[in-house]
Amino acid sequence: MMWIPSITFFLFTLSTNCYGDNPGAKIQITEQGLQKGVEYLVSEMMSNNTVYQLPDMVGRENIASEDMSYEFTQIRMVKFHHGTISSQWVPETGMHVLMENGKAIINSNWKLDSWLINDSGSCVLTLIGLSVNIMMGIRRIDPGVPSIYLLDCQSSVQDVDIQMLGGVSYVFDSLKEPIQDVVKRSVTQQLCSSMRKEVKKWDQSFNQLNLNLTLNHLIKFDLSLVGNPEISNLYANMGLKGYFHSPNASHSGKDFSPAPITIPVQNGAMIYIGISQSSLESLCFAYYSAGFLTFQVSHMVGSKELTTSELANYIPEISQHFPEPTPVKIELHSTRPPLVFLRLNNMTIQFSGSLQTHVYPSKDKTKNIFSVNIVATFQASISLAEAIGAQGLNFTGSMTFNGLQIEGSHPANKRQKGDVSEKRVQQLFHDVVMPVVNEKLAGGILIPSNFLTNASVSIHQGFIILAADMK
Secondary structure (H helix, E strand, C coil), rough: CCHHHHHHHHHHCCCCCCCCCCCEEEEEEEEHHHHHHHHHHHHHHHHHHCCCEEEEEEEEEEECCEEEEEEEECCCCEEECCCCEEEEEEEEEEEEEEEEEEEEEEEEEEEECCCCEEEEEEEEEEEEEEEEEEEEEEEEEECCCCEEEEEEEEEEEEEEEEEEEECCCCHHHHHHHHHHHHHHHHHHHHHHHHHHHHHHHHEEEEEEECEEECCCCCCCCCCCCCCCCEECCCCEEECCCEEEEEECCCCCCCCCCCCCCCCCCCCCCCCCCCCEEHHHHHHHHHHHHHHCEEECCCCCECCEECCCHHHHHCCCCHHHHHHCEEEEEEEEEEEEEEEEEEEECEEEEEEEEEEEEEEEEECCCCEEEEEEEEEEEEEEEEEEEECCCEEEEEEEEEEEEEEEEEEEEEEECCCCCCCCCHHHHHHHHHHHHHHHHHHHHHHEEECCCEEEEEEEEEEEEEEEEEEEEEE
C-alpha cells in the first residue's frame, strides 16, 4: 500500500533560506491536479506488477467449537485493482484519499493446529470490496523539507474467498467460513498498520531530500520550502525559496526579497507555477557571477562573413584604417547583472555591458578597433509548447530591441576622430547582434517532462505564471 504516501512525494517533487520569507516561487496544485496525480500514481505503481509483502497473521480462535491456532505467513499481494478513487484537499491540514471497491489477490502459506487438526499448505486469498480511507497531514520541517504524517486511517474488506492448496481439503471445507471471517478481520486490521509504517518510511526519505539542486557545475537552485503549505478545499500552495546562486561567487548581489506571489483562483489547469521577478534576477546574477554572460557574435551579413566593409556602414571611420575587407569579431560581455522587470503582459530586460570589436588582419594578429559601454533594453516574449522529437516542453522566446544608451566609448586608435555615436551602435545592435540572440532563443530550451501537457505562460505584475495539465 505504498501508493498513497507517494502521492505526497509527487506533489513536492513538482514544487521547491530563511523561514517565513516570501517565496521566490510558488506551486499551486488544484483539486483536479490532486485527483489526476492520485490516479496517475496508482496506475503507474500497479502496472509495475510489484509484489507487496504483508505482515504475518498469527492467532488463536475458537473455530467449529475447536480451540485452534492459525498462521498465515509469507503473505504476498500479487495483483491489485484499486476500484474507484476520490481525493480532496483538507483545509490547513493535508489531503483526504478514499479508495473503494478494490480487489486484491494474495498468495500465502497457512497452518492450522488443534487437538483434532494439524495441517498446512498454501492458499490464494481474494479480497473483495477493499476500501481504504486515509487523511494525511503535510508540513514543513527544518531545513525546509516536507514532512508527511498519517492523521487517520480506516479500512474494510467486504468479503474474503480462500482457495486452499495442499492439506486435507474435505476437512477445510467445514472450516472455510469461520477461517474467512478470521482472515477478513485480520486483513482489515493490518491494512492501516501497514499504511502507518509506509508513511513513516516515506517521511524519513523526505527528511533526507536535497532541495539545493545543482543545475550545472557553477549554478545551484534552492528549492527549499519557506513555510507550511497553504491548503484550502480548492488547492494547495507550496512556497519555495526559488533562489539561484553561484557557489563560487564572492558575494550574492542585492538582498533576495521577493514580493508576494498571488496566483488567482482558477479552474482551467491542474497545476500553476509562479516565478517571481526576484527569482529571475537571482538567475541573472548567478549567470553573471559564473561568467556565462559573454557572447561571441558571429552573425552572417549578406551571406558573407562580417568584415570591416560591412562594419563601415555603422562606423565609417573604420574604412580609413582598413581599406581592404578584414575579418571582424564582436564580443559582448556584461558589466553588471541584467535586470528583469515584470508588468502585466510585459517583460523588459536591461543589459549593461561592453561591446568590443576586433579585427584580424592575419591569422596570428588581432586589433581592438573600439570598445563601448552600453545599457540596452529589450522587450521579451516567452512561450511554451510541446517539444517536437523529444519528451517534454520547449521553452522559447524572442526579443525586441528597444534601444540603448552609451556610457562611454574608447577608440583603440588615437588617430580616430570622435567617439562612436549612439545612433550607429544602436543600428549595429539591431542589424547584427539581435538576429544572433533571437536565433538562439528560437531554438528553445527543453524542459524534460513526461506528464505535463497543455502548458501556457502568462506575465503578471512582479511574477510569471506557468499553467499546465497532467497527461
